[in-house]
Amino acid sequence: xxxxxxxxxxxxxxxxxxxxxxxxxxxxxxxxxxxxxxxxxxxxxxxxxxxxxxxxxxxxxxxxxxxxxxxxxxxxxxxxxxxxxxxxxxxxxxxxxxxxxxxxxxxxxxxxxxxxxxxxxxxxxxxxxxxxxxxxxxxxxxxxxxxxxxxxxxxxxxxxxxxxxxxxxxxxxxxxxxxxxxxxxxxxxxxxxxxxxxxxxxxxx
Amino acid sequence: xxxxxxxxxxxxxxxxxxxxxxxxxxxxxxxxxxxxxxxxxxxxxxxxxxxxxxxxxxxxxxxxxxxxxxxxxxxxxxxxxxxxxxxxxxxxxxxxxxxxxxxxxxxxxxxxxxxxxxxxxxxxxxxxxxxxxxxxxxxxxxxxxxxxxxxxxxxxxxxxxxxxxxxxxxxxxxxxxxxxxxxxxxxxxxxxxxxxxxxxxxxxx
DNA sequence: GACGACATACCGACTGGTTGGTATGTTCGC
DNA sequence: GCGAACATACCAACCAGTCGGTATGTCGTC
Numbered sequence: 001x002x003x004x005x006x007x008x009x010x011x012x013x014x015x016x017x018x019x020x021x022x023x024x025x026x027x028x029x030x031x032x033x034x035x036x037x038x039x040x041x042x043x044x045x046x047x048x049x050x051x052x053x054x055x056x057x058x059x060x061x062x063x064x065x066x067x068x069x070x071x072x073x074x075x076x077x078x079x080x081x082x083x084x085x086x087x088x089x090x091x092x093x094x095x096x097x098x099x100x101x102x103x104x105x106x107x108x109x110x111x112x113x114x115x116x117x118x119x120x121x122x123x124x125x126x127x128x129x130x131x132x133x134x135x136x137x138x139x140x141x142x143x144x145x146x147x148x149x150x151x152x153x154x155x156x157x158x159x160x161x162x163x164x165x166x167x168x169x170x171x172x173x174x175x176x177x178x179x180x181x182x183x184x185x186x187x188x189x190x191x192x193x194x195x196x197x198x199x200x201x202x203x204x205x
Numbered sequence: 206x207x208x209x210x211x212x213x214x215x216x217x218x219x220x221x222x223x224x225x226x227x228x229x230x231x232x233x234x235x236x237x238x239x240x241x242x243x244x245x246x247x248x249x250x251x252x253x254x255x256x257x258x259x260x261x262x263x264x265x266x267x268x269x270x271x272x273x274x275x276x277x278x279x280x281x282x283x284x285x286x287x288x289x290x291x292x293x294x295x296x297x298x299x300x301x302x303x304x305x306x307x308x309x310x311x312x313x314x315x316x317x318x319x320x321x322x323x324x325x326x327x328x329x330x331x332x333x334x335x336x337x338x339x340x341x342x343x344x345x346x347x348x349x350x351x352x353x354x355x356x357x358x359x360x361x362x363x364x365x366x367x368x369x370x371x372x373x374x375x376x377x378x379x380x381x382x383x384x385x386x387x388x389x390x391x392x393x394x395x396x397x398x399x400x401x402x403x404x405x406x407x408x409x410x
Numbered sequence: 411g412a413c414g415a416c417a418t419a420c421c422g423a424c425t426g427g428t429t430g431g432t433a434t435g436t437t438c439g440c
Numbered sequence: 441g442c443g444a445a446c447a448t449a450c451c452a453a454c455c456a457g458t459c460g461g462t463a464t465g466t467c468g469t470c
Contacts, residue, residue, distance in 0.1 A: 005419080020315065020316075020318060021227075021314065022226075022315075023315070027455080027457085028454085028455080028456090037422065038421080038422075039419090040419065042456090043418080043419060043420065048456065097317070097318075106314055108371060108374050108375045109311055109371055110225065110226030110227075110228070110314070111226065111229075112377075113302075114224070114225050119374070119377065122375045123376050126372065126375050126376075127376075155372060155381060155384065156384065156385045159365060159368035159372045160364060160365055160385075162367070162368040162371045163363070163368025163371070164368070166310050167331065170310075170324060170327045170328040171328050171331075172317075172324065172328070176360060177364070179360065179361065180360065180361045180364040186392075187388070187391075187392040190392070191395075232429075232430060232431085233429080233430090242446060242448075243431085243448085244445085244446055244447050244448070245445065248444080248445060248446065252431080
């Protein structure tokens with residue numbers, strides 16, 4: 001047995017999907033990129049759809065350790081950790097667009113209605129990512145006496161990042177995505193800033 | 206000649222692309238939805254790619270009058286107009302997801318690297334949309350003595366909306382997208398709020 | 411240890427349907 | 441009559457998936 005054919009296929013899909021989307025990525029292309037035959041592909045995955053959903057879960061499995069190991073966790077101040085995450089996101093929006101954009105976000109944009117498995121897997125990926133931010137947001141809230149929905153803010157952060165990727169793709173300029181991340185940082189700073197008129201209940205309410 | 210076959214094809218593409226993405230939308234499907242033959246399709250468009258790019262431009266042509274006619278333009282206060290735009294966006298994120306999401310954003314997510322024509326058209330659509338917000342942002346800046354890059358903020362607003370669509374698609378819940386729009390409103394309120402320590406030059410600087 | 415049964419992993423040719431597009435024919439409007 | 445608009449038949453390439461096969465590993469029995 002070759003070392004982990006299944007992972008090789010999914011990781012081959014990362015690159016292809018980020019560059020051309022899910023539907024335009026064929027099974028043959030994935031097999032070629034992973035140096036695996038089509039028979040082996042269908043041994044491991046019942047269908048292309050199953051590969052796609054598994055790839056979104058695998059995306060989380062690969063990126064989670066990266067974010068967990070990132071230096072933004074080091075400050076004692078939880079708000080600095082939240083802002084550090086945003087800064088990391090901003091710094092990542094540089095160079096090759098296909099290298100910093102999100103596999104799950106890309107796939108769900110096309111397949112949300114036609115593949116429940118992909119939608120579910122992508123949502124799992126995104127909500128897990130948001131969940132990983134919630135503890136620091138909660139701690140920052142407690143430290144500063146701020147009232148807000150931590151998970152709502154975390155999901156908003158995910159949305160901004162996903163939207164920034166689309167802007168970077170459309171403009172061909174990673175800087176435009178990074179600019180949106182800078183706005184997000186500014187927003188979070190303001191949310192937790194020690195000014196009395198900024199401590200309202202919930203955004204929009 | 207039937208009334209505007211060309212537009213019928215592009216508008217048929219709106220629905221199909223929003224529901225299943227660009228690559229998964231076939232020329233046959235577009236023709237069937239527009240009740241047009243394939244021969245007529247290829248009379249009007251040299252290729253599927255040309256149809257796609259034209260569809261992104263057409264998306265702007267159709268949505269711009271809608272936004273121009275929207276009631277958020279009525280307040281005298283330019284900030285209220287900006288916030289009104291955001292509120293409109295938030296209100297639109299309700300009901301059927303395929304009915305409120307963006308054709309240009311969906312297409313560019315897949316095709317940004319493989320179709321320069323689609324990327325260019327989608328970017329045109331998005332930047333025009335942002336440009337339409339710039340005058341009000343500039344006026345709000347002038348009225349409140351706030352220093353910021355108006356176009357940068359407008360593009361950020363576009364990014365948030367696009368990201369909110371992805372979150373709505375992934376979660377299956379328009380409310381999660383609307384929540385992100387509420388955060389955006391809160392951010393813009395804060396940017397223009399009359400507090401001295403909030404009047405810095407540029408987000409992140 | 412040898413053997414057979416079974417499981418797993420992998421292979422590449424093949425299948426039937428679909429695809430974007432082409433070629434040719436017909437109708438319509440001027 | 442002519443060109444634009446449209447229709448239908450056809451095409452080669454492509455697609456996800458199937459199939460019969462090989463190779464290897466594991467386990468139980470003798």
